[in-house]
Amino acid sequence: MAATQIIFAGFGGQGILFSGKFLANGALLEDRQVSWLPSYGPEMRGGTANCSVIISDMPIGSPIVADPDVIVVMNNPSFDKYEELLVPGGKAFVDSSLITRQAVRTDIDAYYVPATKLASDNGLDGLANMVLIGNLIRKTGVISWDNAETLVKKIVPAKRQDLIELNLKALDIGYNWEN
Amino acid sequence: MSEKVLMKGNEAIAEAALMAGCRHYFGYPITPQTELTAYMAKRLPKMDGVFLQAESELAAINMVIGVSSCGKRVMTSSSSPGISLKSEGLSYLAGCCLPAFVVNVQRGGPGLGGIQPSQSDYWQATRGAHGDYRTIVLAPDSVQEMVSLTIKGFELADKYRMTAMLLADGTLGQMMEPVSLDAGEIKTFDKPWATTGTKMARPHNIINSLSLIPEELEQWNLERFARYDEAEANEVMYEEYRMEDADVCVVSFGITARVSKNAVDEARANGIKAGMIRPITLWPFPKKPLLAAADKVKAFISVEMSMGQMIEDVELATRCKKPVLLCSRTGGVIPSVKEVLEKINEAEKIGGDRA
Amino acid sequence: MTTVFDRPHALIDTTLHYCPGCTHGIIHRLIAECLDELGVEGRAIGISSVGCSVLTYNYFNCDMIQAAHGRAPAVATGAKRADPNNIVFTYQGDGDLAAIGTAETVHSAARGENITVIFVNNAIYGMTGGQMAPTSLPGQITQTSPYGRDVKTVGYPVKVCEMLSKVDGASYLERVTVCDVKNVNNAKRAIKKAFQYQIDGKGFSLIEILSTCPTNWGLTPEKAIDWLKDNMIPYYPLGVYKDKYAEEGE
Numbered sequence: 177m178a179a180t181q182i183i184f185a186g187f188g189g190q191g192i193l194f195s196g197k198f199l200a201n202g203a204l205l206e207d208r209q210v211s212w213l214p215s216y217g218p219e220m221r222g223g224t225a226n227c228s229v230i231i232s233d234m235p236i237g238s239p240i241v242a243d244p245d246v247i248v249v250m251n252n253p254s255f256d257k258y259e260e261l262l263v264p265g266g267k268a269f270v271d272s273s274l275i276t277r278q279a280v281r282t283d284i285d286a287y288y289v290p291a292t293k294l295a296s297d298n299g300l301d302g303l304a305n306m307v308l309i310g311n312l313i314r315k316t317g318v319i320s321w322d323n324a325e326t327l328v329k330k331i332v333p334a335k336r337q338d339l340i341e342l343n344l345k346a347l348d349i350g351y352n353w354e355n
Numbered sequence: 356m357s358e359k360v361l362m363k364g365n366e367a368i369a370e371a372a373l374m375a376g377c378r379h380y381f382g383y384p385i386t387p388q389t390e391l392t393a394y395m396a397k398r399l400p401k402m403d404g405v406f407l408q409a410e411s412e413l414a415a416i417n418m419v420i421g422v423s424s425c426g427k428r429v430m431t432s433s434s435s436p437g438i439s440l441k442s443e444g445l446s447y448l449a450g451c452c453l454p455a456f457v458v459n460v461q462r463g464g465p466g467l468g469g470i471q472p473s474q475s476d477y478w479q480a481t482r483g484a485h486g487d488y489r490t491i492v493l494a495p496d497s498v499q500e501m502v503s504l505t506i507k508g509f510e511l512a513d514k515y516r517m518t519a520m521l522l523a524d525g526t527l528g529q530m531m532e533p534v535s536l537d538a539g540e541i542k543t544f545d546k547p548w549a550t551t552g553t554k555m556a557r558p559h560n561i562i563n564s565l566s567l568i569p570e571e572l573e574q575w576n577l578e579r580f581a582r583y584d585e586a587e588a589n590e591v592m593y594e595e596y597r598m599e600d601a602d603v604c605v606v607s608f609g610i611t612a613r614v615s616k617n618a619v620d621e622a623r624a625n626g627i628k629a630g631m632i633r634p635i636t637l638w639p640f641p642k643k644p645l646l647a648a649a650d651k652v653k654a655f656i657s658v659e660m661s662m663g664q665m666i667e668d669v670e671l672a673t674r675c676k677k678p679v680l681l682c683s684r685t686g687g688v689i690p691s692v693k694e695v696l697e698k699i700n701e702a703e704k705i706g707g708d709r710a
Numbered sequence: 711m712t713t714v715f716d717r718p719h720a721l722i723d724t725t726l727h728y729c730p731g732c733t734h735g736i737i738h739r740l741i742a743e744c745l746d747e748l749g750v751e752g753r754a755i756g757i758s759s760v761g762c763s764v765l766t767y768n769y770f771n772c773d774m775i776q777a778a779h780g781r782a783p784a785v786a787t788g789a790k791r792a793d794p795n796n797i798v799f800t801y802q803g804d805g806d807l808a809a810i811g812t813a814e815t816v817h818s819a820a821r822g823e824n825i826t827v828i829f830v831n832n833a834i835y836g837m838t839g840g841q842m843a844p845t846s847l848p849g850q851i852t853q854t855s856p857y858g859r860d861v862k863t864v865g866y867p868v869k870v871c872e873m874l875s876k877v878d879g880a881s882y883l884e885r886v887t888v889c890d891v892k893n894v895n896n897a898k899r900a901i902k903k904a905f906q907y908q909i910d911g912k913g914f915s916l917i918e919i920l921s922t923c924p925t926n927w928g929l930t931p932e933k934a935i936d937w938l939k940d941n942m943i944p945y946y947p948l949g950v951y952k953d954k955y956a957e958e959g960e
Contacts, residue, residue: 197361197531200361200531201361204359204360204361204533209533210361210532210533211530211531211532212361212530212531212532213526213529213530213531214529214530216386216387216470216525216529236532236613237613237614237616237617237620237692238610238613238614238616238617238692239526239530239532239610239613240526240614240689240691242691242692242693379788379791379792381788405791407787407791407821409784409817410813410814410816410817411813413781413784413813413814414781414784414787414813414814414817415784417777417778417781417784417785417787417788417814418784418785418787418788418791419788420775420777420781420784420785420788421757421775421784421785421786421787421788421789421790421791421792422788422789422791422792423788424755424775424785424788424789424792425755425788425789425792425793425796426792427792427793429788429792443778443781444778444781447777447778451775451776550755550773550774550775550789551773551793552752552753552754552755552772552773552795552796553751553752553771553772553773554752554753555751555752556752559770559771559772559773559774560773560774561767561768561773561774561775561776562774562775562776563758563767563774563775563776564776565764565765565776
């Protein structure tokens with residue numbers, strides 16, 4: 177597979193940057209080339225946040241993603257901004273419990289996952305991002321599902337081991353969501 | 356090779372500095388380099404090192420002077436406006452012939468400017484503050500190179516008794532890439548000039564930049580520049596990319612070199628023979644490969660995130676033998692691959708036949 | 711024959727560049743005697759500042775670093791932190807310490823840096839030829855206050871010891887003078903105590919020494935001493951402004 181360019185976007189506090197790191201670490205685990213580039217600014221919480229991840233089998237040139245193959249969006253402004261940047265045939269993963277509209281473009285594949293509601297219903301508050309990632313892995317195959325558990329164990333901080341199971345559950349819900 | 360880890364550029368610089376034997380860090384928070392300061396705050400106290408958040412950038416660089424005078428590896432880091440404040444100290448470091456490692460994770464300017472990435476401190480880095488002096492300027496284009504050039508920077512600073520500056524930008528500082536933290540052998544240097552206390556066993560050492568005798572000060576400058584000549588002869592670093600048969604030579608460093616590399620590949624895919632020379636040391640500047648390229652290519656393009664600063668060095672190095680076009684964005688905007696590609700197309704049409 | 715008076719080892723045998731009647735020479739000697747008597751010359755690092763005392767690196771036998779204007783306490787911070795065994799002192803004038811270097815002074819005190827600051831206050835910029843200093847007295851005529859320091863437009867002198875006495879990190883602050891034998895002896899006691907505090911790891915000390923500048927005050931050395939006694943001491947009272955460890959006894 178050639179390069180996959182992914183943008184994650186939403187509000188600060190939704191785990192946007194973490195989602196990108198999760199995928200980036202997944203790619204590293206498979207010994208592939210990867211870059212992760214966050215937006216940074218004065219807003220620490222609640223403002224807009226996004227990050228760009230490139231996963232490739234070739235050395236990565238610019239880490240800046242202008243034409244994403246995949247977007248993961250968790251609020252309306254982010255969907256508005258990044259839907260039009262998607263390459264034709266690109267994939268959009270939309271948290272449909274927060275985003276009220278459907279995709280305008282017909283040349284892309286949009287996957288609607290009520291991630292925030294699913295997380296909340298399953299006692300996984302704050303893990304909507306992982307629900308979306310689960311679905312993304314299923315639909316894109318950008319990283320291997322087989323590594324999911326290893327990856328969660330690697331990336332969850334040592335002090336928060338209780339989160340491993342919750343993260344795995346969130347991933348699983350997303351992976352098995354039929355859309 | 357050690358296992359690769361994902362690290363932010365800013366943190367990778369800090370870790371590399373520790374690998375290079377630096378145990379003294381003085382800094383002041385400023386976006387977009389603060390992760391470096393925070394990393395040092397976390398690590399140094401646990402390894403018997405010194406981390407100190409100074410009251411100002413001025414104080415921080417002078418604390419660097421104090422430690423360097425005493426013969427130990429030391430660093431400070433900042434972003435553009437903070438480097439302006441440190442400039443006084445950079446001149447004194449040069450005047451006192453002291454080694455130091457300084458990091459500038461650039462942001463848009465002038466003034467308070469912005470916080471998005473920029474390369475508009477090129478002149479400041481390569482020209483500097485008051486007086487006759489030079490600074491070794493290292494321009495990484497990846498997180499891995501931030502590691503290797505940090506270690507190299509400490510070694511060059513000690514070897515030539517001068518400041519080595521790592522010139523990065525907000526993008527490189529913030530981005531994560533897999534890095535291997537293999538240091539290899541770290542070179543160290545004797546420092547008999549250092550103020551380590553006479554122990555009543557030798558004449559006193561003096562660290563000083565002042566001379567009231569013009570002929571003496573001139574002599575000091577001549578001696579300093581003899582060292583700079585040596586650095587210029589031995590330490591030039593650059594990367595040539597697809598230059599073998601190139602008609603158009605893109606010149607770019609740091610993050611814009613990565614954008615340019617993509618543009619060169621796309622141009623090649625479109626049948627245009629583009630190549631790139633990427634200066635890794637901005638001083639000493641890779642004059643020779645550029646001059647050699649000037650006999651082969653139709654035109655150069657300086658791709659930079661400034662109003663056009665490095666372009667002057669490209670023109671000087673190539674002795675204006677071929678046109679040098681500018682492709683630039685400023686204020687924190689990064690040129691796109693498309694913008695560089697358009698400039699390559701424009702350059703390719705210049706001059707007709709190859710020289 | 712017995713030698714009863716000699717040059718301290720820590721003072722280099724050379725001609726000082728100071729004007730006739732200037733008290734820098736006395737202060738240099740006091741510091742050198744203290745370094746000798748405390749046996750710390752071999753691990754002492756002095757920081758020269760900018761001003762008349764810029765050339766002190768040629769006068770002290772210990773290792774010396776020449777700092778930029780006002781930055782001596784920051785350089786001293788680095789030198790001390792490089793090796794806590796170093797005995798680090800700065801030698802600064804009033805323009806250096808109380809104008810351009812105020813931030814470095816206050817913050818090195820606030821951090822409780824274990825260094826010794828020798829602050830020579832002669833109420834004028836000497837080296838540049840007699841301009842108004844942050845410590846010039848109200849009404850004092852200088853090159854840049856030719857009609858006398860007008861506090862309404864340029865404000866009041868900075869009282870360094872008083873100011874730093876409110877800084878929790880400072881350990882020992884004393885103002886002394888070297889206008890006569892009694893005071894010279896007292897100044898030496900204070901300087902030695904400040905170095906002893908550093909040796910004992912007790913933190914930041916600053917000794918302010920009221921000094922003369924006959925040349926730029928436009929007075930004979932003798933009259934300069936009188937001017938210091940009549941004008942400076944009333945405005946800048948002598949004494950201990952802070953001593954964190956006073957109760958431990960001296």
